[in-house]
Amino acid sequence: MNSNVPFRGIIAYPITPFTADNAVDLPTYRRLVERLVTSGSHGIAPLGSTGVLPYLTDEERDAITEATLQQVAGRVPVLVGVSHLTTTGVVRHARFAEQAGAAAVMVIPMSYWKLTDDEIFRHYDRVASAISVPIMAYNNPATGGLDMSPALLKRLLEIPNITMIKESTGDVQRxxxxxxxxxEDVAFYxxxxxxxxxxxxxxATGWCTAAPNLIPELNVDLYKAMQRQDLATARQLFYQQFELLQFIVAKGLPRAIRAGLQLQGQEAGELRAPLQPLSKAEQQELGSILERVQLPVSVG
Amino acid sequence: MNSNVPFRGIIAYPITPFTADNAVDLPTYRRLVERLVTSGSHGIAPLGSTGVLPYLTDEERDAITEATLQQVAGRVPVLVGVSHLTTTGVVRHARFAEQAGAAAVMVIPMSYWKLTDDEIFRHYDRVASAISVPIMAYNNPATGGLDMSPALLKRLLEIPNITMIKESTGDVQRxxxxxxxxxEDVAFYxxxxxxxxxxxxxxATGWCTAAPNLIPELNVDLYKAMQRQDLATARQLFYQQFELLQFIVAKGLPRAIRAGLQLQGQEAGELRAPLQPLSKAEQQELGSILERVQLPVSVG
Amino acid sequence: MNSNVPFRGIIAYPITPFTADNAVDLPTYRRLVERLVTSGSHGIAPLGSTGVLPYLTDEERDAITEATLQQVAGRVPVLVGVSHLTTTGVVRHARFAEQAGAAAVMVIPMSYWKLTDDEIFRHYDRVASAISVPIMAYNNPATGGLDMSPALLKRLLEIPNITMIKESTGDVQRxxxxxxxxxEDVAFYxxxxxxxxxxxxxxATGWCTAAPNLIPELNVDLYKAMQRQDLATARQLFYQQFELLQFIVAKGLPRAIRAGLQLQGQEAGELRAPLQPLSKAEQQELGSILERVQLPVSVG
Amino acid sequence: MNSNVPFRGIIAYPITPFTADNAVDLPTYRRLVERLVTSGSHGIAPLGSTGVLPYLTDEERDAITEATLQQVAGRVPVLVGVSHLTTTGVVRHARFAEQAGAAAVMVIPMSYWKLTDDEIFRHYDRVASAISVPIMAYNNPATGGLDMSPALLKRLLEIPNITMIKESTGDVQRxxxxxxxxxEDVAFYxxxxxxxxxxxxxxATGWCTAAPNLIPELNVDLYKAMQRQDLATARQLFYQQFELLQFIVAKGLPRAIRAGLQLQGQEAGELRAPLQPLSKAEQQELGSILERVQLPVSVG
Structure with a gap:
């Protein structure tokens, strides 16, 4: 694989579990990461939205970065989320991730004030010039608050080590x-x-998703079916997991993945406030969906 | 093919050409329909948005319905647009289309006042009980002004002769x-x-499109490649025509298709005001796109 | 009053009542118009959205235009809605309204296909050159489907007899x-x-509203309080009627005004399908609101 | 004034100036605060959006809180922004502000993950139970990423020391x-x-605004004219400053206020990246607007 584009297939996002007294629960975290690696994901992406990156201190982020790389131990490449509201903050975390052994870093231009295209470009450019590993530029207006146009994303690709784009607007036309x-040579996710x-x-070159925490085989099998152009099987596999995918997005990935792990008998720690667990009714709905997902389905 | 679901593949939408004195130009219209049939479309759909249905009088609509069925002469099924702002108006046009030989009729709940779900259901129900041919329910909030939810569309399918759904929100998640x-047994378009x-x-069972007026082979070949699960070729064919598809949607189908036909040396008549021709710059842009579309492209 | 700007204050919109067999009920209509005039409105505006203009035939529109002008008989100025999807159609109705004695005509660029700014300008220009009475340009994207920018509205004012603008986006910043x-010399409504x-x-120079069908005194008193800069009284009067104003907009003016008239013991005719009456629960809610509106309220 | 609702009139938001090496420039900050107090604002609100609160460390926030209270020295009440992504973080900053002497604190539920209504309620409730000073709940979906409905805001008022609401959706209907x-007894801003x-x-009881950094007299005079029901003067004063208000919102308050202060010959420090200064063209546009704002205008 091209070292500038070290990801393909299923890139899995772990949640960040907390202890009862609101500290990061690293032992539980490492078990969850281990499970993602052994169940077949092609890459691991700590400190994404799923990992509640914006709710963590600098020190907590460092600890998670190190724990991930130690646990994965080179079996698959690791993509570390290094976003921060300030440019200085991104540089700090990107350097840490590089030194810890990340294959690449992911940067979403988090906003409070809407940023201009020039501000976003300078933001990425300063980060890129501070590190040597490749960068995945991440567009997700629903969480980050900014929508980067295709034209701006094209401009970002002029920066040498920005080599990958992750698109999360939810619009396939984008x-x-x-x-x-x-x-067709640029990798988009x-x-x-x-x-x-x-x-x-x-x-798309890959799928960045928290779903492998719950249904890794269905995620990987969908990718493989598309790779071998078996569209009928891919479509069947997709509709088999579609209800779950809708649910985890609608309820918020950290809440929904944690609840699903618990339903599957896994230790998943606590959430950090203001996030609260799913309600009982939501947990039951998720339980029903997880049961339906497991049923064998005839090819459609 | 199931007589309740008489359409699949490429369903082609002709424009409505006008004479210099603002009358419907039926001879030109029939030549355009003939071209759609002979270039391989699997169905013909007069009096859609492309055919500027809302700008036509009742008599003009009748004349176009009859001309289409005579010209097509049973070679492929015909889907006649019978929408009207009033329920009485839809019933009138649906009956006319049935008697003229339409395989099915298409109804979009045109709005001025937003309609409630109950009003939309009653609207369709009254039309359905007045005819025997199947109905395609058409959701297009951008032109019709109303957005029918999946739940409402499901409810419409309780009406016996509503058997097909056309979705035009532009959101594949819908x-x-x-x-x-x-x-998977319900046909959506x-x-x-x-x-x-x-x-x-x-x-999707079919693609309702005005594009076959300009690039029929690319439209039909895309459908065929997907039918035989040749995803690599389908993707290549899609990106080959994607720029043109974006252009005709962005500029408005009646304006863009007419300009494209003229660039291809076809008679395409006048537009009816308030619609005006594309500007010179837009025509040149379309000319460039049409040239690029014809070029052979390597498989991606 | 300037004959180019013949409206100020409260411009009242009558509904169009129908008979049980779906014909326009002109005698009932004339009684409703009479009530609007005698209860103090400063102008009468037939064939607006409230009057379900798009659901009427040309002949029905002519009959309503004539009936309005005969009934009003010069006591207040009449503003006739003459919009139509085609330019030719607007010209036809604008000429009829002028000959019938309208003080001005109102034109909203009804859309099916989105129109370009140039198309909208030509549309208005052709109508304006066909008549001599002033024109009110009407912007209401929620019903008309097109949003005219302030810049386009400014351009329309270059046309000599376009002298008034009605803004209905619901955004006071517009x-x-x-x-x-x-x-400050241009009249906006x-x-x-x-x-x-x-x-x-x-x-604003005036308020175009269907509310005088139900609460004419509150509407007129609000205007008068603002005229004499009695803001405390105006605010009290506004919040007294605010709940009703929200209700009639949320439920659709033709449905809500008809239900309110019936609750007040007035003959209000039938609606034309697809429009259906408010549900029983909605009628009861409206009844409660109308009772609360009548209560005296202390100045806030 | 009611100690539970200690604000009315013009509540002024200072920017946070930075030194060339990216530290908070406290001496410049104190001069800017002094200017806001002496030019007539009725309250001072540090650490708002204007003060780039999300771009600051905990220690920087503490230093600004203390500097503000020392500089204002009781001449007007101080409203300290204490928002943070985590509930624990808000509690920490709210306690600090209370001990430093804030008359009240402002909390916007900053989001990355969308919060449920219950999560938002618990978030506020935990903060409220940790302090004794009143809280202003702040709704601003454009910056905070969450839209609190009127129903949720009503529910928040059940919490004893939540006594004020600041609404920034930009929709007067809200x-x-x-x-x-x-x-009418609840104070909204x-x-x-x-x-x-x-x-x-x-x-509205008050206007929370960064504009007094540039045009304090116009802001205060508008408030006074409305207080004495002199609507004609208020309207004239409003349109005199409207262009500037639009500009500072469109360009982002920290960027635009800083540029305006520099144009007025004031020291305003640097911005913190990713924020960048206005372009030369934007600065010139602002200069022209500031010149026009000063011109006397005839009453409209």
Whole structure:
């Protein structure tokens, strides 16, 4: 694999579990990471939205970065989320991740004030010049508060070590426009779970997803079916998991993945406030969905 | 083919050409329909948005319905648009279309006042009870002004002769939700040109499109490649036509298709005001796109 | 009053009542118009959205135009809605209204296909050159489907007999931007009921509203209080009627006004399908609101 | 004044100036605060959006809180922004502000993950139970990423020391709905600069604004004119400053206020990256606007 584009297939996002007294629960975290690696994910991405990156202190982020790289131990590449509201903060975390052994870092331009295109470009450029590993630029207006146009993403690719784009607007037309604008050689990644099938059809290199915490085989099998152009099987596998994908997005990934892990008998720690657990009714709904997902389905 | 679901593949929408003195130009219209049939479309759909249905008088609509059925002469099924702002008006046009030989009629709940779900249900129910041919329910909030939820569309399918759904929100997740909710036996059709690839991947039965006026082979070949699960070729064919699909949607189908036909040396008549021709710059842009579309492209 | 700007204050919109067999009920209509005139409205505006203009035939529109002018008989000026999807159609109805004695005509660029700014300008220009009475340009994207920017509205004012603008986006910032861009000499009218207070504060010349069918005194008194700069009384009067204004907008003016008239013991005719009457629960809610509206309220 | 509602009129938001090496420039900050107090603002609100609160460390926030209270020295009440992504973080900053002498604290539920209504309620409840000073709940979906409905805001008022609401959606109908739902005794504040006139007309108790950094007299005079029901003067004063209010909102308050201060010959420090200064063209546009704002305007 190209060292500038070290990810393909299923890139799995672990949650960050907390102890009862609101500290990061590293032993539980490492078990969850181990499970993602052994169940077949092609990459591990700590400190994403799923990992509640914005709710963590600098020191907590450092500890998670180190724990991930130690646990994964080179079996698959690791993509560390290093976003921060200030440019200085991103540089600090990107350097730490590089030194810890990350294959690449992911940066979403987190906003409070809307940033101009020039501000976003300078933000990425200063980070890129401070490190040598490749960068995945991440567009997700729903969480980050900023929407980077295909034209701006194209401009970001002028920066040498920005080599990957993750698109999470939830609109497959945006991915198609990106692919059209950037050419088929640029790697783009789908970050919108309900678009998994459409994004692979459109040419996505990988799927950035928290779903492997709960249904790793279905995620990996969907990717493989699309790789071998077995569209009928891929479609069947997609609709088999579609209800779960919709649920975890609708309820918020950290809340929903934690509840699903508990339903599967896994230790998943606590959430950090203001996040609260799913209600009983939501947990029951998730239980029903997880049961339906496991049923064998005839090819459609 | 099931007589209740008489459409699959490429369903082509002709424009309505006008003479210099603002009358419908039936001879030109019939030549355009003939071209759609002979270039391989699997169905013909007069009096859609492309055919500027809302700008036509009752008599003009009758004349176009009759001309289409005479010209097509049973070679492929005909889907006649019979929408009207009033329920009485839809009934009148639906009956006319049935008697003229339409295989099915299409109804979009055109709005001025937003309609409640109950009003929409009663609207369809009254039309359905007045005719025997099947009905395609059409959701397109951008032109019709109303957005029918998947739940409402499911409810419409309780009416016996509503058997087909055309989805044009431009959001592939809506099609997936429909397919999930309705089951794989219900036929849904994609009405959003830039979603052609994603919709077929999601299981769409057909593609309702004005594009065959300009690029019939590319449209039909995309459908065939998806049918035989040749995803690599389908993706290549899709990106080859994607720029044109975006252009005709962005500029408005009647304006863009007419300009494209003229660039291809076809007689295409006048537009009816308030619609005006594309500007010179837009025509040149379209000319460039049409040239690029014809070039052979290597498989991506 | 300037004959080019013949409206100020409360411009009242009658509904169009239908008979049980779906014909326009002209005698009932004339009684409703009479009631609007005698209860103090400063102008009468037939064939607006409230009057379900798009659901009427040409002949029905002519009959309503004539009936209005005969009934009003010059006591207040009449503003006739003459919108149509085609330019030719608007010209036809504008000429009829002028000959019937309308003080001005109102034109909203009804859309099916989105129109370009140039198309909208030509549309208005052709109508304006066909008549001599002034024109009120009407912006209401929620019903008309097109949003005319302040810049486009400014351009329309270059056409000599376009002298008034009615803004119904529901955003008071748009009215402020219009007033800023056009100067304080251009008359703008508020068409968004819940903005009545804010629009008069921002400098609106009049309020185009269906509310006088139900609460004419409250509407007129609010206007008068703002005229004499009695803001405390105006605010009290506004909040007294605010709940009703929200209700009639939320439920759709034709449905809600008809139900309110019936609750007040007035003959209000039938609706034309697809429109259906308010549900029993909605009628009861409206009854409660109408009771609360009548209660005296202490100045806030 | 009621100690539970210690703010009315013009509540002024200082920017946070930085030194060339990216530290908070406290001496410059104190001069800017002094200017706000002596030019007539009725309250001072450090650590708002204008003060780039999310870009500051805990220690920087503490230093600004202390500097503000020392500089203001009781001349007007101080409202300290204490928002943080985690509940624990808000509690920490709220306690610090209370001990430092704040009259009240402001809390916006900053989001990365969308919070449920229950999560938001618990978030506020835990903060409220940790302090004794009153809390202003702040709704601003454009910066905070969450939109609190009027119903949720009403629920928050059940918490004893939540006594004030700041509404910044930019929709005056939301303020009216709040006032309708909460009654006229609940204090609501306008945080949307272009709505200053409409919000006071609707009954707002105060205007939370960064504009007094540049045009304090116009802000205070508008408030006074509305207080004495001199609507004609208030409207004139509003349109005199409207262009500037639009500009500072469109360009982002920290960038625009800093540029305006520099144009007025004031020391304003640096911005913190990723924020960058306005472009030369934008600075010139602002200069022209500031010149026009000063011109005397005839009453409209």
């Amino acid at each position: 991915m198609q426009a990106l692919r059209q604008l950037l050419g 789908n970050g919108s779970n309900p678009l998994a099938l459409a994004a692979f059809a459109a040419g | 099609m997936q939700a429909l397919r999930q909710l309705l089951g 994609n009405g959003s040109n830039p979603l052609a690839l994603a919709a077929f991947a999601a299981g | 009215m402020q931007a219009l007033r800023q861009l056009l100067g 508020n068409g968004s009921n819940p903005l009545a207070l804010a629009a008069f504060a921002a400098g | 303020m009216q709905a709040l006032r309708q739902l909460l009654g 306008n945080g949307s600069n272009p709505l200053a006139l409409a919000a006071f007309a609707a009954g």
